[in-house]
Amino acid sequence: MSSEHPTEGNEALFEAENLTLVYGDTPAFEGVSLSIPAGEITALVGPSGCGKTSFLMSLNRLSDLVPNCRVTGSLRLGGQDILSSEVDLIALRRRVGMIFQKPNAFPFSIRKNLTFPLQEHGVRDRDKLATLVEASLRDVGLWDEIKDRLDAPALSLSGGQQQRLCLARALALKPEVLLLDEPCSALDPLSSGVVEDLIVSLRGRYTIVIVTHNLAQARRVADQVAVFWVQGGAGRLIESGSVGQVFEDPQDELTRSYVTGQRG
Amino acid sequence: MDSLARSQRGEKLAQVVMWSSAALVSAVFLWMLSDLVTNGLGRVSWEFLTSSPSDSGRAGGIGPIVVSTLLIVSVAMVVAIPIGVGTAVYLAEFTSTESLLGRLVRRSLDVLAGVPSIVFGLFGSAFFCKTLGLGFSILSGGLTLACMVLPILIRSVEVGFREIPDHYRLSAAALGLSRTSTLLHLLLPAAAPGLAVGLVLGIGRAAAETAALIFTSGYVDRTPESVLDSGRALSVHIFDLSMNVPGGTPNAYAAALVLLGLLLLINGAASGLAHRWLGRNIATL
Amino acid sequence: MSRFRVDEGLLWSLRGVAFLAGTIVVFVVAFVGWEASAALRSVGLSRFVTDPSWYPSEGLYSVLPMLVGTVLVTAGAVLTATPLGIMAAIFCNHYAPAFVARPYRRMIELMSGIPSVVYGFWGLVTLVPLIAQVEPPGTSLLAGIMILTVMILPTVTLFADSSIGRVSEEYTRGAAALGLTRWATVCHVVLPAARPGIVAGVFLATARAIGETMAVLMVCGNVVKTPGSLFDPVRTLTANIALEMAYAMGDHRSALFVTGLVLFLLIVALVWGAELAGEGRARG
Numbered sequence: 116m117s118s119e120h121p122t123e124g125n126e127a128l129f130e131a132e133n134l135t136l137v138y139g140d141t142p143a144f145e146g147v148s149l150s151i152p153a154g155e156i157t158a159l160v161g162p163s164g165c166g167k168t169s170f171l172m173s174l175n176r177l178s179d180l181v182p183n184c185r186v187t188g189s190l191r192l193g194g195q196d197i198l199s200s201e202v203d204l205i206a207l208r209r210r211v212g213m214i215f216q217k218p219n220a221f222p223f224s225i226r227k228n229l230t231f232p233l234q235e236h237g238v239r240d241r242d243k244l245a246t247l248v249e250a251s252l253r254d255v256g257l258w259d260e261i262k263d264r265l266d267a268p269a270l271s272l273s274g275g276q277q278q279r280l281c282l283a284r285a286l287a288l289k290p291e292v293l294l295l296d297e298p299c300s301a302l303d304p305l306s307s308g309v310v311e312d313l314i315v316s317l318r319g320r321y322t323i324v325i326v327t328h329n330l331a332q333a334r335r336v337a338d339q340v341a342v343f344w345v346q347g348g349a350g351r352l353i354e355s356g357s358v359g360q361v362f363e364d365p366q367d368e369l370t371r372s373y374v375t376g377q378r379g
Numbered sequence: 380m381d382s383l384a385r386s387q388r389g390e391k392l393a394q395v396v397m398w399s400s401a402a403l404v405s406a407v408f409l410w411m412l413s414d415l416v417t418n419g420l421g422r423v424s425w426e427f428l429t430s431s432p433s434d435s436g437r438a439g440g441i442g443p444i445v446v447s448t449l450l451i452v453s454v455a456m457v458v459a460i461p462i463g464v465g466t467a468v469y470l471a472e473f474t475s476t477e478s479l480l481g482r483l484v485r486r487s488l489d490v491l492a493g494v495p496s497i498v499f500g501l502f503g504s505a506f507f508c509k510t511l512g513l514g515f516s517i518l519s520g521g522l523t524l525a526c527m528v529l530p531i532l533i534r535s536v537e538v539g540f541r542e543i544p545d546h547y548r549l550s551a552a553a554l555g556l557s558r559t560s561t562l563l564h565l566l567l568p569a570a571a572p573g574l575a576v577g578l579v580l581g582i583g584r585a586a587a588e589t590a591a592l593i594f595t596s597g598y599v600d601r602t603p604e605s606v607l608d609s610g611r612a613l614s615v616h617i618f619d620l621s622m623n624v625p626g627g628t629p630n631a632y633a634a635a636l637v638l639l640g641l642l643l644l645i646n647g648a649a650s651g652l653a654h655r656w657l658g659r660n661i662a663t664l
Numbered sequence: 665m666s667r668f669r670v671d672e673g674l675l676w677s678l679r680g681v682a683f684l685a686g687t688i689v690v691f692v693v694a695f696v697g698w699e700a701s702a703a704l705r706s707v708g709l710s711r712f713v714t715d716p717s718w719y720p721s722e723g724l725y726s727v728l729p730m731l732v733g734t735v736l737v738t739a740g741a742v743l744t745a746t747p748l749g750i751m752a753a754i755f756c757n758h759y760a761p762a763f764v765a766r767p768y769r770r771m772i773e774l775m776s777g778i779p780s781v782v783y784g785f786w787g788l789v790t791l792v793p794l795i796a797q798v799e800p801p802g803t804s805l806l807a808g809i810m811i812l813t814v815m816i817l818p819t820v821t822l823f824a825d826s827s828i829g830r831v832s833e834e835y836t837r838g839a840a841a842l843g844l845t846r847w848a849t850v851c852h853v854v855l856p857a858a859r860p861g862i863v864a865g866v867f868l869a870t871a872r873a874i875g876e877t878m879a880v881l882m883v884c885g886n887v888v889k890t891p892g893s894l895f896d897p898v899r900t901l902t903a904n905i906a907l908e909m910a911y912a913m914g915d916h917r918s919a920l921f922v923t924g925l926v927l928f929l930l931i932v933a934l935v936w937g938a939e940l941a942g943e944g945r946a947r948g
């Protein structure tokens with residue numbers, strides 16, 4: 116495959132080799148080999164249905180929750196095989212946070228949305244909780260907006276605020292990796308801009324994998340890009356590399372027409 | 380033949396038949412309701428609800444019978460709720476449609492839902508009264524009813540869980556929450572509508588039941604001292620007054636009105652909750 | 665790792681509880697069957713139909729009169745309630761304006777929750793005297809059929825209603841575009857499409873009618889004799905159990921459990937039938 120590009124600088128955090136995910140008998144993606152460098156932002160792009168979401172869900176084994184879903188091949192996180200049945204899923208998912216396309220705050224108060232997962236992970240001290248709540252809300256720029264109504268229901272926030280709350284909720288657990296599945300596509304342009312800036316500001320502190328349909332956004336925020344495409348009934352990785360390389364000098368014909376807006 | 384005119388005549392006729400059959404059904408319902416109200420309301424009072432029956436129930440009130448009914452229903456629900464909710468959680472959250480245990484449990488609950496109450500009565504009398512040695516008692520009656528209300532309870536609670544959008548489960552898992560705490564803190568509160576509907580419907584079923592109680596909790600119309608005493612349920616009281624006590628009809632009217640009012644309230648609540656929260660009616664749940 | 669153990673523990677206890685719930689029906693069959701076995705051994709299955717009559721004190725155990733009673737009361741009620749219920753459902757979906765259909769549905773739903781003893785009582789004090797004016801004694805097959813009709817009507821109506829409600833929207837517009845009248849649309853388009861759901865409802869209503877005890881017990885007169893007319897009293901299988909369990913002993917008691925077992929098998933067959941019909945609904 117022509118898409119094996121060595122990553123410069125940072126070493127790989129995730130290493131997928133010949134990774135395949137099937138729902139029952141139908142593969143969502145097949146034979147994907149990709150390394151995701153630590154501390155950088157990797158964008159996954161490609162037309163609808165090419166398996167981007169499925170790929171993200173295999174990175175934190177959320178695919179385990181889908182009945183009949185099986186992942187094969189090899190997938191390593193910092194050298195550790197995370198497809199093995201021995202893996203502590205709770206610890207894995209704490210290390211690898213995820214944000215979904217639609218904001219999905221729990222039907223609790225804003226505060227409880229943040230404290231509940233923390234308490235479940237063993238943080239009991241009230242002062243510590245309060246500090247963490249404030250810090251993670253500041254991280255996502257939400258603190259000043261909502262510090263006076265922490266006990267209001269989270270679902271009363273606007274879509275953009277809810278999405279940032281979800282981000283804060285994930286950040287509060289101090290993950291190493293953030294998986295973002297089209298985090299801006301359900302938001303209005305203004306909130307979308309805010310969330311995008313936020314993602315850029317997290318660069319370096321977290322390893323970020325972001326799925327987006329917005330090529331301009333991928334270009335703005337990402338360091339690395341991976342292009343998925345449906346070929347022969349299953350999603351495949353057709354090209355990956357640095358943003359500059361994929362957008363300026365794509366090796367693959369499909370990639371070229373996709374990034375120039377002729378297909379996809 | 381003018382086929383257009385004929386089909387229009389047919390349409391007219393259909394309209395008349397539809398409206399009159401609907402009117403007939405409503406008339407029967409209103410007839411029954413008004414009959415019970417006009418003949419029963421005069422006797423229903425606080426005094427009636429709290430005093431003891433005398434002269435085999437021809438005079439006096441239904442105090443001890445209300446107490447027994449409440450106890451029987453409470454025993455039934457206390458036993459049925461943990462089993463019902465646990466089973467519903469298992470079926471909704473922990474089994475795929477292919478799992479063997481899930482399929483067997485579902486199938487057997489479908490059959491259980493159809494078992495006639497008199498057969499539950501036979502079972503209760505053989506198992507709880509005789510084999511377990513509980514005799515004619517509120518406990519026997521309550522346990523029999525617990526078996527009886529289990530299917531409807533499980534079905535409503537399961538519907539409640541299935542109505543919860545999947546993203547709750549996904550995002551909880553993505554935060555590294557255990558299934559236990561996801562269940563306790565997130566899913567259980569979110570399934571509250573189904574729980575409420577199931578609870579109310581179960582109470583309604585239990586309170587309405589007669590046949591399963593005649594030979595499990597018995598006829599004794601004194602206030603029970605414990606759940607091991609026999610106690611007469613309100614429905615059994617109505618049956619006894621109207622069939623076995625000449626001159627018992629006036630008080631039977633009053634007792635029937637109380638039971639009817641109670642059940643209309645309970646089922647009205649269940650139906651309101653089910654429509655508002657689950658988007659379905661309680662009979663086809 | 666310990667949190668995994670909590671999850672495992674939860675899963676196993678839920679499995680246990682679900683298993684318990686699933687075995688109740690087995691318990692019911694086992695205990696009713698165990699109690700029935702004595703009579704099946706000493707009386708034998710064939711005498712339950714070949715004996716001249718039901719006289720347990722004389723050792724005669726024919727359940728035929730009661731079986732006939734159950735069949736007649738059930739058939740009469742189902743045959744009356746089915747057309748009425750279907751019409752009520754069509755009424756809700758195609759003839760009634762929304763402000764009538766909504767309370768009407770709610771009323772039917774409430775009717776489905778009224779205790780059978782209340783129906784029976786009302787039948788006893790209202791219907792039976794009316795029938796007695798035509799032909800005494802009043803407690804009769806006819807009274808049983810009327811009360812049971814009212815009791816199972818909500819089941820038929822609500823199942824038909826939800827089934828008709830599901831199909832009508834997609835089809836009625838197409839039929840209206842073809843210039844069909846409302847009645848023709850209902851007859852030729854809606855009802856065939858809604859049939860599986862309606863049939864499932866009728867099966868369940870039949871099961872409910874067969875199993876109903878209190879209402880028929882109170883209005884049917886309970887004479888063990890095959891009725892010659894609608895005005896004759898009858899005794900059903902369920903009423904027979906309710907009447908005699910209180911004092912039955914030995915083989916007599918056991919024979920009542922045999923009839924309970926028969927009821928159970930009838931119901932299982934009907935639930936199964938409803939399920940098959942319902943599967944048609946899911947596919948159709």
Ligand SMILES: Nc1ncnc2c1ncn2[C@@H]1O[C@H](COP(=O)(O)OP(=O)(O)OP(=O)(O)O)[C@@H](O)[C@H]1O
Binds near residue numbers: 138162165170181
């Ligand atoms: N739970 C599921 N069960 C069965 N098939 C599924 C499931 N989820 C997704 N699929 C299928 O797997 C394929 C890949 O889906 P996926 O959601 O991963 O694509 P995607 O690239 O994220 O698409 P989009 O850009 O529209 O979000 C699709 O064909 C989809 O229909």
Ligand SMILES: [Mg+2]
Binds near residue numbers: 167296
């Ligand atoms: Mg997707």
